[in-house]
Amino acid sequence: MALRKQMHAEQQLKALYEQAQSYAFEYADGAAERTVFPAPEAIADLDQFIEDMPNSGGDATSILQQLHRYGSPASVAQTGGRYFGFVNGGIIPVTLATKWLTDFWDQNTALQVMSPITSKLEEVCERWLKQLLGLPQTTVAGFVSGTSSAIFCGLAAARLRIYKNLNWHFNQQGHNGAPPIRIITGRDTHGAVVKAIALLGFGLDNIEWVEGDEQGRIDRGQMPELDASCIVILQAGNVNSGAFDPFDEICDNANDVGAWVHIDGAFGLWAGGTERLKHLTKGMEKAHSWSVDGHKTLNTPYDNGILLCRDKEALITALQASGAYLTSSYGEQRDGMMYTPEMSRRARAVELWAALKYLGKSGVDELVYGLHQRAVQFADELKQANFTVHNDVVFNQVIVSPSDDDNITQSILEQIQASGECWAGSSVWKGKKVIRISVCSWVTSDQDISRSAQAFIKARDFICTK
Numbered sequence: 001m002a003l004r005k006q007m008h009a010e011q012q013l014k015a016l017y018e019q020a021q022s023y024a025f026e027y028a029d030g031a032a033e034r035t036v037f038p039a040p041e042a043i044a045d046l047d048q049f050i051e052d053m054p055n056s057g058g059d060a061t062s063i064l065q066q067l068h069r070y071g072s073p074a075s076v077a078q079t080g081g082r083y084f085g086f087v088n089g090g091i092i093p094v095t096l097a098t099k100w101l102t103d104f105w106d107q108n109t110a111l112q113v114m115s116p117i118t119s120k121l122e123e124v125c126e127r128w129l130k131q132l133l134g135l136p137q138t139t140v141a142g143f144v145s146g147t148s149s150a151i152f153c154g155l156a157a158a159r160l161r162i163y164k165n166l167n168w169h170f171n172q173q174g175h176n177g178a179p180p181i182r183i184i185t186g187r188d189t190h191g192a193v194v195k196a197i198a199l200l201g202f203g204l205d206n207i208e209w210v211e212g213d214e215q216g217r218i219d220r221g222q223m224p225e226l227d228a229s230c231i232v233i234l235q236a237g238n239v240n241s242g243a244f245d246p247f248d249e250i251c252d253n254a255n256d257v258g259a260w261v262h263i264d265g266a267f268g269l270w271a272g273g274t275e276r277l278k279h280l281t282k283g284m285e286k287a288h289s290w291s292v293d294g295h296k297t298l299n300t301p302y303d304n305g306i307l308l309c310r311d312k313e314a315l316i317t318a319l320q321a322s323g324a325y326l327t328s329s330y331g332e333q334r335d336g337m338m339y340t341p342e343m344s345r346r347a348r349a350v351e352l353w354a355a356l357k358y359l360g361k362s363g364v365d366e367l368v369y370g371l372h373q374r375a376v377q378f379a380d381e382l383k384q385a386n387f388t389v390h391n392d393v394v395f396n397q398v399i400v401s402p403s404d405d406d407n408i409t410q411s412i413l414e415q416i417q418a419s420g421e422c423w424a425g426s427s428v429w430k431g432k433k434v435i436r437i438s439v440c441s442w443v444t445s446d447q448d449i450s451r452s453a454q455a456f457i458k459a460r461d462f463i464c465t466k
């Protein structure tokens with residue numbers, strides 16, 4: 001009882017929340033100027049967290065204190081504007097504020113009857129995304145944790161539909177004795193796609209790999225003949241080069257023979273929602289399912305993936321494994337769990353709604369095109385300093401190398417990372433070690449780009465004159 005009383009007091013006094021708020025503001029104010037990757041001392045201090053599970057309860061104020069004192073400095077300063085690692089993202093203020101507010105709601109968005117507000121906003125997001133991306137009227141959306149999960153859902157729907165077309169009822173009959181399904185994807189497909197293929201039981205050895213061109217796009221000339229047993233997985237935004245597969249003709253071919261096309265556009269699908277970059281996604285609306293993240297290019301908080309699927313019946317049947325949806329409240333009210341593998345879920349679509357409402361169509365264009373412009377700027381400044389830029393900077397990705405020698409490239413990269421000025425990671429491109437730059441945050445300014453390019457140049461000069 002003592003514990004409950006204490007929690008009641010904390011809830012009512014709100015001092016704890018104010019304490020967290022004050023730490024959060026202090027963190028935000030320092031993020032732009034501290035080292036992008038945490039200092040070695042900050043990482044060493046994480047040993048402060050190593051202890052046995054306490055026997056008795058702790059004090060809330062000191063828990064927050066400890067977290068801020070040792071946790072905040074050991075975080076990566078991703079919100080500071082000079083983080084270019086992986087393909088992450090920033091966070092738009094209104095989406096963060098929305099998250100704070102809705103955290104107080106603590107909604108479970110499985111069923112409409114659990115949370116009418118989050119059900120309504122899922123519905124609104126679904127409609128807006130369809131309009132923004134120009135997807136077919138029948139498209140439905142599942143709000144999942146990220147693109148990995150969204151790909152899994154899209155391919156599960158594909159599996160159900162393709163088998164059904166082959167007179168095989170997958171939920172009942174399973175894999176044993178099933179007619180073969182052909183899986184076709186590009187050599188440069190994302191690891192999350194490969195994982196979903198394995199999880200769904202298609203078998204990695206059964207993948208028909210299609211070779212890519214010099215930008216990592218599927219080479220259309222190398223596509224195998226498609227038929228009604230095919231699931232084709234294409235990519236909007238290569239994680240290295242940012243390149244887009246040629247959707248238009250591949251989708252036409254697939255539709256002619258009854259094959260399914262899934263487009264993985266974790267960060268790149270948003271190009272389809274802009275005026276100035278939508279040429280990259282030409283024909284994408286002819287696919288059957290799409291996966292995309294709010295938490296990358298759109299700059300919502302993490303845990304914001306979206307699966308879009310034009311075949312509602314296939315998706316729901318695949319994910320619910322029963323026809324129970326036909327007799328539930330489904331139809332009138334939106335029960336979010338119908339479109340996702342999970343049941344209980346937090347109200348992540350509210351943050352997505354806030355982002356879309358705040359940006360509007362023009363804001364999406366400005367945000368996404370702005371990332372592109374700054375990627376182009378980064379590439380130009382490095383090119384002028386004799387770095388080799390390996391890709392056409394069509395979107396937000398730049399792959400560069402300062403040297404032909406992989407070991408030197410690696411040393412320079414480590415020097416850049418240790419400088420604390422900015423952070424980029426490495427990748428391998430056409431057999432060569434490269435530095436991968438991903439411009440993903442609205443915060444990043446022209447000055448951030450120039451300052452980071454200078455850090456690259458300084459690191460190169462330091463290593464090369466040593």
Ligand SMILES: *Cc1c(COP(=O)(O)O)cnc(C)c1O
Pocket residue numbers: 087145146147148149190192193237238239264265266267293305
């Ligand atoms: C990030 C990414 C994924 C995985 O998305 P998560 O949200 O991290 O699960 C899949 N495909 C591509 C192209 C990505 O960039």
